[in-house]
Amino acid sequence: MRNTRRTTLRSAAVVAGAATVLALPVGSAFAASPAVPEPRPSVEPAPGVRAYVTTVKLADGSVAKVYKIGGSHFEADILAGSTKLDTLVNKDGAASYGQNNGLHVVLQPNGTVTSWMDGAPKPQPKKEIRKESSARIGLPDGRIAELVDGRNGKRAEISTPKGRALATIDLRRPSVHHDGWTYKLVQDGKRVKFAVIDGKGGGNSWVYDFDGRLIEKCTVGPAGSDAPRLVASGGGPAAAGAAGLGFAMLSGQG
Template structure:
């Protein structure tokens, strides 16, 4: 093999009840498949950086959240961008190059292993996190990992204010209350405006706002 030969990741998207392997020719990271043409990946101004994951061969994957149930992972070897894995909806995306296997899960989690090496055990989940700006202007980092879910509260400039989890589920700061609550099998993050009458916002751990309650303000007395 000459040293000038280019290699790219081969990707496979797996949806619920369906599996399809997309093999791409050398020199084209996301060329159209004859059976299922794929649109070219265009730059998206809504890309929000989530985390950087070190891969099994020493390269890295930079994970971005594009929208609800839509993540992308840019695979870099040094200053060279190898490829981009895209996961939408319930799709799990696979890529491989030079013996490196990379998996991007629907929740934005990335795992990897080398050819012939041990694969990550099914059900073993690495830590993932997403940052949101809360209604009070502060930042909440929602973390989901092997040790459970937790939230780290900080100011916009990075000063840490509090951290909560299911064992210590509540914290207060400047009239605002932050809580982690269990709702059946789901865990939610709740923000309550104590100074504004009790309005509240409820988030999933992927950062999506799923509920909002606006407290009624009583009319001032004459």
Template sequence: MRSSRRTTLRTAAVVTGVAAVLALPVGSAFADSPAVPKPGVRGYVTAVKLADGSVAKIYKIDDNHFEADIFAGPTKLDTLVGKGWAATYGQSNGLHVVLQPNGTVTSWVEGGQEPKPAAKPEVKKESSVRIGMPDGRIAKLVDGPNGERVEISTPDGSARGTIDLKRPSTRNGGWTYKLAQDGKRVKFVVIDGKGGGNSWVYDFNGRLIERYTVDGAK
């Protein structure tokens, strides 16, 4: 049995910040409107509690088509239909609801603050520093989005190898270069294999933070 109290939700496709409101006739519910397609298969996704305590039940029709049934208790108030790339907006009795193209729902109550879009994750920028090593070669210590790496070269720019946490060690001319994980910090270690094993340890700011001398080494 239908409730005698009918609630009309106005919907709009939000395109580049401009809402085109599709106002329904007085006394007509969105669910009864021919503007709402009747899909053959509705796959239930989840239920979301809205800002005023009502609930949106989300259904997936296909990758570019989601629908949200809005319920106040057992009473279905309306349906938002999202197809394509644009978000769909609806409001009723001070409640504002937005159905995004990926099926997520946000809501707020009239007079409240409209939720801001989620901030994009900050992308770590790449930084680097060059140091002169005890063997006369140059090490470029790079810290970037893909982690730490060290590019080894001669003073004239000839490449001698690159190491990272997936390939943490290399040898060249009797010297060993390696990365060592120390908790969250990564260290760059230079070992003099020809001279008996003396070693130098650098952080990724290029600072010499440790030095080890082997007894009897040159």
């Protein structure tokens, strides 16, 4: 099999009859054939070495044995019994296609194999469903925040320790105030942070990532004292209202 977008499977003696082999149009849609669970390589194979990935049962009962050569280079041996019909090769980021005796086979750029038979409805590609992940954290004001990364983006759900919902914020409504405390989502390039600001305590702030880790803790104190001071990245003292959003610490941050 050559490295092209259109490939064919060679007919073998064990395959019933000779067949006209046609390339499959690039725009067709596919769905995954059932795969036999096999271990995947735990390390990247050396260049030129075929590392076995998995075996996939095809629509006509034959199988495809998938190998990773390195990077985005995959190969799939198409086997009818012990006879190798052909090899699909994918190493340029485009799917590789083959057809033989009514069997259609596709080797996708990520190494997955799909197949179907002539006469059967062409399976539609499955839409990727983005799963939600969440992290639950206890906040310095005693409340609870559930940081959720879901299908509609990132959000923070604020509640009392007993579970009573107080507020939900997202990037369309990124901040809310409650009893002197401010809760805010901050877009930092591609990263989104969750900031908690103590307005009653002078502007001290705590900043978390969406894995629930505390990544910044900023304490505002008077200049010249032993307390750490919050300063803007430009060098001047930061206003308390800016609390914790993209600022660096001076002096004894623990």
